[in-house]
Amino acid sequence: MRDVAVIIPTLRRTDSLERALRSVFAQAEALERVSAVVVADNDPEGSAEPLVMRLAADAPVALTYAHAPVPGVATARNVGLAATYAPLIAFLDDDEAASPRWLAALLEAQVQIGADVVFGPIRGRVPANTGWTTDYLEAFFGRTGPAETGLVDEPWGCGNSLMVRATALPGPAPFDTAADQTGGEDDKLFAALSARGGRYGWAADAWVDEFAPPHRATLRYALTRAFAYGQGPSQTAAAARDWPGVARWMAIGVAQAGVWGLASLALFLLRRPSRARAYDRLARGLGKVLWQRGFEPRLYGASLLKSA
Structure with a gap:
């Protein structure tokens, strides 16, 4: 079959x-x-x-x-x-x-x-x-x-x-x-x-x-995409007009950004490779807060034609 x-x-x-x-x-x-x-x-x-x-x-x-x-x-x-x-x-x-x-x-x-x-x-x-x-x-x-x-x-x-x-x-x-x-x-x-x-x-x-092709296998690209991933829960709640849900995800994002922002700074000063993961979590937290139109990274569609 x-x-x-x-x-x-x-x-x-x-x-x-x-x-x-x-x-x-x-x-x-x-x-x-x-x-x-x-x-x-x-x-x-x-x-x-x-x-x-x-x-x-x-x-x-x-x-x-x-x-x-x-x-x-x-x-x-x-x-x-x-x-x-x-x-x-x-x-x-x-x-x-x-x-x-x-x-x-x-x-x-x-x-x-x-x-x-x-x-x-x-x-x-x-x-x-x-x-x-x-x-x-x-x-x-x-x-x-x-x-x-x-x-x-x-x-x-x-x-x-x-x-x-x-x-x-x-x-x-x-x-x-x-x-x-x-x-x-x-x-x-x-x-x-x-x-x-x-x-x-x-x-x-x-x-x-x-x-991952070379133009994507960069810290900048990964963190931009991590920010976009972080926007997902807030945007999904907003699309459903679940405003308490949006507020909850934004609050979670503020907490994540605060904790991982401090961790990122400490790991940067120590030059630890693990700072990349801290940057990632910081980016995802910021994405939950800055989910609105205008903050959305253009990672797909027409924007790919220049690099594909």
Whole structure:
């Protein structure tokens, strides 16, 4: 039964896209379940199409090209979804490479625990020249969770996930395109799913590697993204007009910024490598406070065209 589609959004990263695609083609245990691998090309110029057409000739499963010419992460995911009717959707990012049992582990976990969304762990990979920030950056681009497969209380991001379409991805365009330039489209999706009583799971063996390109493997980029992550809870509460919730998250942010601001200063004076993690927590705290329009970093969509 071919009931799974793998969707890979991409933007001008054909080398890493090819690596991601070949890692999906190597999913021997689960390949018979895959109805299509969909590449959602977010480049207005359609730069991924020649690669997809070349690989499609010998691909072990159907390889579909879907053009999403308006740059934006939510738009790309919606266009990818529109290209398939599969009831189960696996998301893999174009800078990730799946381990050989990645998809099988996600599918097994979904059956075992019956979650609407299942996430897997990510190993962060960064270039060799990142110096004292290497450990922090590898952790930042990675993702760890429980040692065993099972239900979890909170969601992670869309990269390396399996979703039940009927419950987790309702409607023709479930990702909010208002988040195209700033990201956070998965925060809004999962907040709505949680409100409907959705359940989340963790597949401990569904490993992928995420390879951060040089222009992203910097402390400045990571802290900017950490600030954006910090904005997520406050923005989600504001979108729901939950003003007491906004006030609570802002208060948490003030406390985090105060504690980690002092820790950052001390670790900076001591020149400890662990100061990068303190900066990260400081940035997330500030994000909870400065969540309003005008403070949102532009990390996705059109802003990526210059660096992709």
